[in-house]
Amino acid sequence: MSGELSPQATPSEQGYEGALRPGSLAEFVGQAKVRRQLGLLLDAASMRGHTPDHILLAGPPGLGKTTLSMIVATELDKPLHQTSGPAIQHAGDLAAVLSALTPGEVLFIDEIHRMARSAEEMLYLAMEDFKVDIMVGKGAGATSVPLELSPFTLVGATTRAGLLPNPLRDRFGFTAHLEFYAEDELASVVRRAAGLLDFALSEQGIDEIASRSRGTPRIANRLLRRVRDYCLVHETPGDTESVRAALALYDVDANGLDRLDREVLRAVVERFAGGPVGLSTLAVSVGEEAETIESVVEPFLVRTGLLTRTPRGRIATRLGWEHVGIVPPPAASG
Numbered sequence: 001m002s003g004e005l006s007p008q009a010t011p012s013e014q015g016y017e018g019a020l021r022p023g024s025l026a027e028f029v030g031q032a033k034v035r036r037q038l039g040l041l042l043d044a045a046s047m048r049g050h051t052p053d054h055i056l057l058a059g060p061p062g063l064g065k066t067t068l069s070m071i072v073a074t075e076l077d078k079p080l081h082q083t084s085g086p087a088i089q090h091a092g093d094l095a096a097v098l099s100a101l102t103p104g105e106v107l108f109i110d111e112i113h114r115m116a117r118s119a120e121e122m123l124y125l126a127m128e129d130f131k132v133d134i135m136v137g138k139g140a141g142a143t144s145v146p147l148e149l150s151p152f153t154l155v156g157a158t159t160r161a162g163l164l165p166n167p168l169r170d171r172f173g174f175t176a177h178l179e180f181y182a183e184d185e186l187a188s189v190v191r192r193a194a195g196l197l198d199f200a201l202s203e204q205g206i207d208e209i210a211s212r213s214r215g216t217p218r219i220a221n222r223l224l225r226r227v228r229d230y231c232l233v234h235e236t237p238g239d240t241e242s243v244r245a246a247l248a249l250y251d252v253d254a255n256g257l258d259r260l261d262r263e264v265l266r267a268v269v270e271r272f273a274g275g276p277v278g279l280s281t282l283a284v285s286v287g288e289e290a291e292t293i294e295s296v297v298e299p300f301l302v303r304t305g306l307l308t309r310t311p312r313g314r315i316a317t318r319l320g321w322e323h324v325g326i327v328p329p330p331a332a333s334g
């Protein structure tokens with residue numbers, strides 16, 4: 001997958017992302033239901049003067065989980081401590097974070113499904129009773145010492161809600177499932193970001209970027225920055241033509257497919273007569289890791305109706321054949 005359409009942020013992008021993050025629920029585009037639910041939870045907590053229930057944000061990368069955790073802290077007017085599952089490899093790592101929290105602080109744990117098991121168990125008690133048991137000493141002489149914590153709000157984010165153990169999932173009072181964004185919502189994201197970057201982009205240009213962004217604000221913002229670079233260097237106005245030329249340079253087609261997406265689709269159609277073809281055979285045929293095909297390429301091709309996954313293997317739909325520019329045989333599905 002070329003970098004342009006990856007839903008993950010590269011380290012060098014994080015500065016840009018910070019500048020484009022909406023700072024309040026009112027500025028957060030789309031996800032209307034989640035915004036209303038979260039708004040109610042936060043308002044009620046503020047009115048009662050209590051910390052709100054713990055919040056789980058579930059959904060694919062790039063849809064606004066980190067942004068929402070920051071908004072929760074801002075709306076509660078409390079500091080935010082950010083960490084991630086992979087950074088918590090021992091219960092001790094978590095104990096250090098929890099014991100340093102100030103009253104009401106918001107603790108954001110990204111990729112919470114990747115936290116160490118021992119830390120997970122410590123987190124259950126911390127979430128429920130704002131307490132942890134710290135083990136002191138080793139072997140037969142080890143004793144557990146209870147430690148009171150300041151009340152805090154945990155915001156957990158996960159791309160794989162199904163991987164969370166039930167006891168952990170049950171301790172979140174509110175779970176928000178973030179959905180891919182509709183094109184008009186993505187257009188609002190692009191319009192807002194273009195304004196912040198002081199880049200004049202036509203309405204058609206905005207729509208053109210939105211339609212190629214795979215339902216993902218992070219990708220929309222990234223494509224916007226590439227178009228802005230293109231217009232600066234080529235001294236062209238921010239119109240549809242510039243958007244098309246810039247995105248053609250990065251191999252992003254009109255439906256938001258990149259080179260690898262098209263190669264996979266083309267392989268299914270041309271080399272395997274439309275399928276069914278197994279994942280590993282397909283991966284070898286395009287010279288890519290099976291994992292990349294399964295986690296990045298396929299979900300988008302399936303979501304856009306170009307490919308289906310069946311127990312017998314991957315099959316190109318009628319739309320998939322047409323996308324590759326080949327008339328499907330009468331039996332092609334979809």
Ligand code: ADP
Nearest residue numbers: 017020021029061062063064065066067217218
């Ligand atoms: P996640 O944590 O789910 O991977 P982020 O919160 O880091 O995603 O969001 C990625 C980028 O997309 C950020 O730059 C953010 O500004 C932008 N973004 C995400 N959701 C929205 C939204 N609803 N409105 C405007 N921008 C958004």
